[in-house]
Amino acid sequence: MPRKRSRNPIGFTPWPVTFFVVAILAALYSSLVSYHNIIPSPPLSSAPLSGINLTEAWHDLQFLTNGYHPYNSRRNDVVRDWLLRRIEQILKRNGALKPASATARDLPAEIFNDIESNLAFSSSDSALSVAFTGTNIIVYIRGSDDEAGRAWEQARTSDEYPKGGVLVNAHFDSVPSGFGATDDGVGVISVLQLISYFTVPENQPKRGIVALLNNGEEDYLNGAYAFSQHPLSKFPHTFLNLEGAGAGGRAVLFRSTDTEVTRYYKKAPRPFGTVSSSDGFKAGLVRSQTDYVVFNGLLGMRGLDVAFMEPRSRYHTREDSTRYTSKGSLWHMLSAAIATVEGLASDTSGKFDGEPLEEGMVPAGKGSDSVWFDIYGRSFAVFELHSFFAVSVTLLVVTPFILIALTALLSHFDKWYPFTLNKSIPEADDSIPIDGLRAFFRTPIVSAISTAALVGLSFLLTKINPYIIYSSEYSVWAMFLSAWFVVYWFLMRGADAMRPSALHRFYTLMWMYIGNWLLLVGVTVMENNLKMSGGYFVIIYFASVFVALLISYLELFALPRKTSYAELIAGIDAAEASSVRATTGESEPGENHDHDDDATERTSLLRDDRATGFSSGYGTRRRRSTGLDEIEPEVFRALPRPYRKEQAWSGKLPSWTWLLQFLILGPMPIILVGQLALFTTSALYQTPADGSPVLNIYIFITLLTVLLLAPATPFIHRISFPLPTLVLLIFGGTLIYNLLAFPFSDSSRLKLYFLQSVDLDSGINSVSLTGLDPYVRTVANGIPSAFGKHISCDEGVDYTARKGLTKCSWPGLPPNVLEHSKIPPVQNYSSWLTYTATREANTTTAHFRIEGRNTRACRLLFDTPIESFHVAGYTVDPRFPAVGEKGCKSIRLWTREWGGAWDVDVTWKAGVKGRNSTGLDGKVVCLWSDANEPSTIPAYHEVLRFMPRWSVATKLSDGLVEGVKVFKI
Numbered sequence: 020m021p022r023k024r025s026r027n028p029i030g031f032t033p034w035p036v037t038f039f040v041v042a043i044l045a046a047l048y049s050s051l052v053s054y055h056n057i058i059p060s061p062p063l064s065s066a067p068l069s070g071i072n073l074t075e076a077w078h079d080l081q082f083l084t085n086g087y088h089p090y091n092s093r094r095n096d097v098v099r100d101w102l103l104r105r106i107e108q109i110l111k112r113n114g115a116l117k118p119a120s121a122t123a124r125d126l127p128a129e130i131f132n133d134i135e136s137n138l139a140f141s142s143s144d145s146a147l148s149v150a151f152t153g154t155n156i157i158v159y160i161r162g163s164d165d166e167a168g169r170a171w172e173q174a175r176t177s178d179e180y181p182k183g184g185v186l187v188n189a190h191f192d193s194v195p196s197g198f199g200a201t202d203d204g205v206g207v208i209s210v211l212q213l214i215s216y217f218t219v220p221e222n223q224p225k226r227g228i229v230a231l232l233n234n235g236e237e238d239y240l241n242g243a244y245a246f247s248q249h250p251l252s253k254f255p256h257t258f259l260n261l262e263g264a265g266a267g268g269r270a271v272l273f274r275s276t277d278t279e280v281t282r283y284y285k286k287a288p289r290p291f292g293t294v295s296s297s298d299g300f301k302a303g304l305v306r307s308q309t310d311y312v313v314f315n316g317l318l319g320m321r322g323l324d325v326a327f328m329e330p331r332s333r334y335h336t337r338e339d340s341t342r343y344t345s346k347g348s349l350w351h352m353l354s355a356a357i358a359t360v361e362g363l364a365s366d367t368s369g370k371f372d373g374e375p376l377e378e379g380m381v382p383a384g385k386g387s388d389s390v391w392f393d394i395y396g397r398s399f400a401v402f403e404l405h406s407f408f409a410v411s412v413t414l415l416v417v418t419p420f421i422l423i424a425l426t427a428l429l430s431h432f433d434k435w436y437p438f439t440l441n442k443s444i445p446e447a448d449d450s451i452p453i454d455g456l457r458a459f460f461r462t463p464i465v466s467a468i469s470t471a472a473l474v475g476l477s478f479l480l481t482k483i484n485p486y487i488i489y490s491s492e493y494s495v496w497a498m499f500l501s502a503w504f505v506v507y508w509f510l511m512r513g514a515d516a517m518r519p520s521a522l523h524r525f526y527t528l529m530w531m532y533i534g535n536w537l538l539l540v541g542v543t544v545m546e547n548n549l550k551m552s553g554g555y556f557v558i559i560y561f562a563s564v565f566v567a568l569l570i571s572y573l574e575l576f577a578l579p580r581k582t583s584y585a586e587l588i589a590g591i592d593a594a595e596a597s598s599v600r601a602t603t604g605e606s607e608p609g610e611n612h613d614h615d616d617d618a619t620e621r622t623s624l625l626r627d628d629r630a631t632g633f634s635s636g637y638g639t640r641r642r643r644s645t646g647l648d649e650i651e652p653e654v655f656r657a658l659p660r661p662y663r664k665e666q667a668w669s670g671k672l673p674s675w676t677w678l679l680q681f682l683i684l685g686p687m688p689i690i691l692v693g694q695l696a697l698f699t700t701s702a703l704y705q706t707p708a709d710g711s712p713v714l715n716i717y718i719f720i721t722l723l724t725v726l727l728l729a730p731a732t733p734f735i736h737r738i739s740f741p742l743p744t745l746v747l748l749i750f751g752g753t754l755i756y757n758l759l760a761f762p763f764s765d766s767s768r769l770k771l772y773f774l775q776s777v778d779l780d781s782g783i784n785s786v787s788l789t790g791l792d793p794y795v796r797t798v799a800n801g802i803p804s805a806f807g808k809h810i811s812c813d814e815g816v817d818y819t820a821r822k823g824l825t826k827c828s829w830p831g832l833p834p835n836v837l838e839h840s841k842i843p844p845v846q847n848y849s850s851w852l853t854y855t856a857t858r859e860a861n862t863t864t865a866h867f868r869i870e871g872r873n874t875r876a877c878r879l880l881f882d883t884p885i886e887s888f889h890v891a892g893y894t895v896d897p898r899f900p901a902v903g904e905k906g907c908k909s910i911r912l913w914t915r916e917w918g919g920a921w922d923v924d925v926t927w928k929a930g931v932k933g934r935n936s937t938g939l940d941g942k943v944v945c946l947w948s949d950a951n952e953p954s955t956i957p958a959y960h961e962v963l964r965f966m967p968r969w970s971v972a973t974k975l976s977d978g979l980v981e982g983v984k985v986f987k988i
Contacts, residue, residue, distance in 0.1 A: 259322055
């Protein structure tokens with residue numbers, strides 16, 4: 020009797036499986052990509068809230084970014100003066116400069132033009148020290164619950180901890196090579212709008228707000244360090260830092276100090292972020308830093324870091340402009356800032372007022388470690404880490420016991436078919452094969468082969484076209500996803516065709532459970548020991564796999580008892596044997612046979628096949644797996660027909676539960692892993708230009724590819740061949756493209772690092788570009804001033820060169836950095852920097868007097884570390900030692916005055932092996948960073964003009980031009 024085609028629209032058959040798997044995966048993947056790339060639209064009204072004006076904000080951003088404005092530029096002063104005027108205009112418009120009472124010190128808002136704070140400091144893990152004079156702008160907005168007057172200036176006893184306010188910070192300096200639209204123009208404009216919002220009478224906060232526009236973040240977070248010296252730095256207990264590490268898109272919650280402050284970000288209209296980014300900072304994977312580390316790690320505040328993160332190819336370049344950002348990006352950061360600051364400023368519970376963690380820190384107390392992530396930018400989940408740890412431990416301990424208990428229960432009811440090879444019948448001489456172990460080893464073997472294929476693909480890309488990810492990240496993802504799918508499907512479909520098994524889903528889910536259990540162990544250890552919570556998705560992934568496996572366990576209860584099945588098969592064998600003997604005259608069992616009879620059309624399909632050596636039976640090693648046609652109706656009803664050639668006992672397994680399993684396995688794990696994959700790809704795919712290893716990125720994509728496709732693996736063998744054929748074509752097309760296409764484009768330009776160095780004594784002038792080889796050589800050879808000259812390309816030969824990059828240098832166009840200078844620059848190099856260095860006789864102490872013309876930044880570099888130094892007029896704060904644990908090899912000198920001078924006293928240790936026992940050698944360097952006029956640094960503008968469209972220049976060091984003189988004392 021021919022087998023009827025299943026008409027169940029959700030049955031576990033090829034076409035339903037293909038339709039639902041493809042539809043659900045396509046919907047999930049496309050929605051994730053769409054969500055990640057589409058910036059939420061700003062409100063239609065330019066004034067969506069009282070005190071907020073988006074049109075005004077956009078015009079302010081355009082003015083702010085109308086030129087380079089690093090700290091060491093004249094335009095920086097223009098921007099600063101403009102900001103002071105804009106703040107005063109906003110406060111006057113809102114009536115916030117009028118006294119709220121007879122006491123002038125109770126003004127609704129007060130502006131602090133800080134041109135007094137200065138500090139000499141060092142990072143404890145660096146041999147670099149900084150002496151900086153600040154020019155920050157600070158606005159205090161009084162809260163309705165604030166103490167009268169300037170409470171932060173009042174003396175406090177050691178056990179008296181006053182209520183604190185909220186700090187919101189952005190830096191208004193840019194890098195010398197970028198206009199700073201998102202780094203940090205949008206942040207600055209958001210702060211201006213926050214000042215406007217909270218000084219409208221109906222929006223007055225309960226806790227006071229400190230709006231800080233700091234100057235000097237781009238160079239060692241100098242502005243935030245300078246703020247630590249202002250009396251108002253003692254007032255805020257919580258903070259929101261607004262930053263930019265990309266050049267557009269959406270503003271992401273980079274990191275947070277604790278659960279309590281993170282819950283206020285949850286109120287943002289379109290929250291975006293994952294705690295995995297915070298773990299990246301903890302693990303040192305992110306090399307750059309923001310003012311967050313000063314406010315939290317050094318001052319003890321509790322708060323959040325919100326920043327733009329992509330595209331990184333425009334970060335710190337002239338493409339970081341309003342042309343490449345949007346009002347949508349502005350509104351995304353601003354709306355999140357309003358919700359977060361309003362929530363923090365409205366909290367009067369006292370949870371942000373407590374004992375300081377260390378002496379000198381603000382009394383903000385300590386919060387709980389947190390886990391947080393967004394879901395499609397619509398909702399935001401926030402949990403305490405210890406709660407997730409408890410859930411992790413519970414899942415690790417409880418789920419195995421549940422599975423063991425179900426195994427025991429199934430065994431008790433004689434329905435434990437997995438791992439069962441045969442079933443013996445007491446009255447029979449032979450055992451009935453169950454074939455319950457079939458397909459057990461397929462999943463780990465096929466998964467290992469498929470994953471190994473992706474690892475090989477990673478090495479192939481790294482060898483042939485390593486940087487294609489820089490401009491074609493989605494093509495790379497499509498190639499990896501399609502490759503793993505095709506290899507896995509081909510191997511699994513082939514194995515299923517040769518030896519079909521009804522337990523394929525069960526065993527695949529079991530292996531997934533084991534793998535995720537081990538992964539969860541690692542995540543739990545990280546949660547407990549390292550306080551890293553980026554593995555939150557593993558907990559949900561594991562729970563989904565467990566529930567799906569639980570359904571497969573419950574399915575086994577629908578099967579007949581193994582004993583009943585064995586007796587049924589044995590009965591069929593006996594009846595068939597008797598019928599055959601009666602018809603053909605076959606001898607009784609045990610009689611000798613000289614030969615086996617040939618099969619006839621009347622021979623049952625359940626006959627002994629030892630003669631042919633073929634065995635694919637449902638229930639025995641001796642019988643074919645089809646052949647129930649001649650069984651009497653009552654037996655047929657007791658043993659429903661299985662799917663194709665799967666084991667005969669599997670006919671009673673439910674055919675619809677697979678869809679329930681896929682709905683449990685698919686959506687939530689894929690959403691969480693997909694968002695993490697897209698987020699991390701955005702953070703990493705253009706970092707090779709910084710010298711980061713590209714192979715690590717491809718290996719990371721490999722691991723996430725497995726996690727993204729694993730939910731489909733229990734069902735993949737039932738997918739019809741047209742889909743894999745289409746996927747194979749996608750793989751072939753993307754493979755060819757990824758191996759042959761040029762890796763950079765107009766929209767994803769390769770960043771090359773510019774620096775011009777001038778020996779002020781000899782007049783030797785060297786222009787350099789540092790970047791990926793061989794592309795940096797190509798760009799250098801195309802610069803007109805390099806034509807016909809020797810271009811020297813070496814890897815890592817300069818102290819400013821980045822690891823893994825190549826530096827190409829050549830004699831370039833001479834700079835003319837002195838303001839209104841009419842003297843040809845070649846003739847007056849030496850006058851750009853003057854210094855004196857005197858050493859007291861028979862001592863290891865020296866005094867330097869350094870003056871740089873038309874600059875606010877110079878350096879002292881030492882061949883070997885010094886022990887201590889002092890810069891006249893600069894504060895030393897015991898919270899921030901001037902010399903770190905590694906000593907000091909570089910003192911970065913900054914002043915708010917143009918053409919200022921520094922008096923520096925240094926002390927070093929005598930008798931160090933490998934150098935002068937009493938002397939000190941090194942360099943004096945001054946920097947020039949103002950490239951707004953092409954005639955000032957013509958070599959930089961020449962590079963910008965003549966470099967290919969697929970490349971862009973950025974700064975390599977603090978300045979674009981370095982003037983150097985050598986000293987020996």
